[in-house]
Amino acid sequence: MEAALRTKAIVTGHSRGLGAALADELLARGIGVLGLARQPNAALAAAHPGLLREHRLDLSDSAALAAWLAGAELRDWLAGAQTVLLINNAGTLQPMALLPAQDPAAVAKAIALSVAAPLMLSAALVAASPAAGERRILHVSSGAARKPYAGWSVYCAGKAALDHHARAVQLEASPGLRICSLAPGVLDTAMQGEIRATTTEYFPLRDRFVEMQRSGGLVAPAECAMHLIDYLLDADFGREAVADLRDLMQ
Known part of the structure; x- marks a missing residue:
């Protein structure tokens, strides 16, 4: 069944939160999904037998990701597809702290997950997919890429890197390739739980997000x-290299 699909996708971080919802939405539309995450998603696999393939991978381990990309699984997955989609969704808020309290090892791991992995996967996808087909890359960005927040310096920097990567790749004007770094809005996910569980000492704007949850301001x-x-x-995807989903919905 996989080889017959005209459109195939790769979704990172498909085991929970927005990643799980994105994979489910693609699968519901008959689009095959290769999910990359540390843990499998049993519910998705049961709901969409034959359409979902999963590979357990710690995307914060750049050496492990490079080794996987050097193998044949990605190219095999994309074989026969006329349109290939990559959604770079996996990311982390950690280390969520002011600069003096940040663990350098945690900084390195966060940037490997949030920046290195998306850039590595983007390059590998284009190299492994048919040149005559259409390739679409979507980086899940954030408003924090465009507005700084105290306590989120690593998160802000990582998302800003994705925005600028999309801008630069768009300038290359590669045939059949579209890219966009898209901020999805404020979602009701485990990341919001992390924000509410921290203190204003580490994230001064914590109370603003707590109130947003109380008032029903989070999107499912x-x-x-x-x-x-x-x-x-x-058809308009990729016309703007950097966008906000809330603006597109107006």
Whole structure:
């Protein structure tokens, strides 16, 4: 069944949160998904037999990712597809702290997951996919890429790197390649739980996010995933290298 699919996708961090919702939305539309995460998603596998392939991989381990990319699985997965999609969703808020309290090892791990992995996967996808086909790369960005937040310096820097990567790749004008770094809005995911569990000492704007959750200001991942996939498959995708999903929905 996999080889017959005209459109195939790779989704990082598909085991929970927005990643799980994005994978579910793609699978529900008949698009095959290769999910890359540290843990499998049993619910997705049961709901979409034959459409989901999973590979357990710690994307913060750049050497492990490089070794996997050097193998044949990615090229085998993309074989026969006319359109290939890459959603670089996996990321982390940690280390969420002011600069003096940041663990350098945690900084390195966060940048490997949030920056190195998306850039490595993007390059590998283009190299492994048919040149005559269409390739679409979506980086899941954040408003924090464009507005600094105290306590989120690593997170902000990582998301800003994705934005600028998309801008530079768009300038290359590679045939059949579209890319966008897209901020999805504020979602009701485990990351928001991390924010509420911290203190204002480490993240001074914590109370603002706590109130947002209390007032119902968080968007459900499934709702966001529906709109995000609509845009990913739209003819306008990639016209802007950097965008905000909330602006596109107006």
